[in-house]
Amino acid sequence: MQSMVEQECQRWASKGINITYQIRENRTGYKAGALKEGLKRSYVKHCEYVAIIDADFRPDPDFLRKSIPFLDHNPDIALVQARWRFVNADECLLTRMQEMSLDYHFTVEQEVGSATHAFFGFNGTAGIWRIAAINEAGGWKDRTTVEDMDLAVRASLRGWKFLYLGDLQVKSELPSTFKAFRFQQHRWSCGPANLFRKMVGEIITNKKVRFWKKVYVIYSFFFVRKIIAHMVTFFFYCVVLPLTILVPEVKVPIWGSVYIPSIITILNSVGTPRSIHLLFYWILFENVMSLHRTKATLIGLFETGRANEWVVTEKLGDVAKKVAEANKNKTNSKAVKRYRSKFMDRLNTLELGFSAFLFLCGCFDFMYGKNNYFIYLWLQTITFFITGIGYVGTII
Incomplete structure (x- = not known):
């Protein structure tokens, strides 16, 4: 890629265009x-x-x-x-x-x-x-x-x-592979939470910024959209709602569990009307990803673990190129082994654990419940399970 860019810059420079090709030697x-x-x-x-x-x-x-x-x-x-x-x-x-x-x-x-x-x-x-x-x-x-x-x-x-x-x-x-997508979503969720931690004091004490602008940036942009949204989705649909089935005294109103979320979800399709038929599965998959986003958000808020991890989002063209290079070099068994698709490498234990939890809650609701939540729980179980065994996206 660099040589192609360099050649193109040289071509334009030869025509008298003021253009320079430069790279740096480190990733600091x-x-x-x-x-x-x-x-x-x-x-x-x-x-x-x-x-x-x-x-x-x-x-x-x-x-x-x-x-x-x-x-x-x-x-x-x-x-x-x-x-x-x-x-x-x-x-x-x-x-x-x-x-x-x-x-x-x-x-x-x-x-x-x-x-x-x-x-x-x-x-x-x-x-x-x-x-x-x-x-x-x-x-x-x-x-x-x-x-x-x-x-x-x-x-x-x-x-x-x-x-x-x-x-x-x-x-x-x-990104068309689940691994690359998950790394990207970790960075996109962890980074804003970590930035909120580092900037909230600076925003509050800034005397040149109007009060309502401070409220908008802190509450609406950061707190609601970058932090709370992920947590509410995950804890409500993947923890609280399944657990209410085990406690009959606790009832979640249908407008809170179905009507309002359905309206919000339908609004998400305004940008892509051609995919409106995928909305139901999109909900289930977003609930799965809310698990990773919540985890990343907490890591960013408390600045622990992978808070400053930077993994370049790998696109399919890059992956395919590496696979082709590995397959050409038949003598390099390590390179071939590295990019060979293996079932065990695709297993995600966290998703599989939640899949088992939701399945048990669904079975309990099927036998003793009255709200028919088991339909949603079993569909969510399937989505967690498919993600858990890595059969999401393009598999190289």
Whole structure:
């Protein structure tokens, strides 16, 4: 990949275009470290903006022509965020469900945040920053695994505005293996919780920020959406509701367990109407993932274990390439063994444990219950079991 980029840069440089190819020799600070290092280059002082594009993102040739004018004519705007479009959404059921979640994020959360001039987070790629805003906000920091959100929060607290362009789309690839998806979700859940821990005091004591903006960022953006949402989903549907079956005196009203969650779930399909028929399974799978997100959130809040773990999200193209290289080298048995699909390597004991727990609760409700919760519990059991044995997504 690096040689291809280098050759392309050399081709344009030979035509007189001012373009430079540079890499760094270490991974200190991970992505934040790379971005920070890039802004130290001597030629940056002659630039006003910096475009951030991850390696698996493919912007159209007119990407800059469509985005830069918004920054040129609006000096209060620090960031122009483009829409992600997924080239492998139809690859498997896992990618279809990711498309549903991310389409809702862009269609509702980012669109509303931009239209109302409220705060919305930078997605880490497919965006253009005003360098002056980055410097005023304190630059890139590697204190968490969500350097994009960290910078966005600090810039927003200093009065900078962000603009989301839903019509400006950049092609990208979704992780199609469950292992890669789980690592990604760990980082996306652990990082915001860890950032909340480190920034809540800074936000509260900031005298330049209006009171209601503090409330919005702390309560709505961080506490509700990044912390509580995962925990409520997991504890209610995977712990509390099954346990109420064992205690007949405790009754959960049907509007709380069915009606309201159903309405919220249907709203999640507004960004991807073509996948509305997958909503029911999407609910079951999201309940499974809420287990991992809750675990990651707690790790980030208490800054323990894997709080600062950074694992690059592996896409299918990268995996397939490694498998092909391993298979070519038949003499290297270790390389072949490393990428050979094995059943035991795919087992996830945590999911299997919850599968057994929900199955027993479902059996108890089937024999003694009155609310027919066993239908949901057994379907959720199947979803946990399928995930537990690793048969989710593309299997290499």
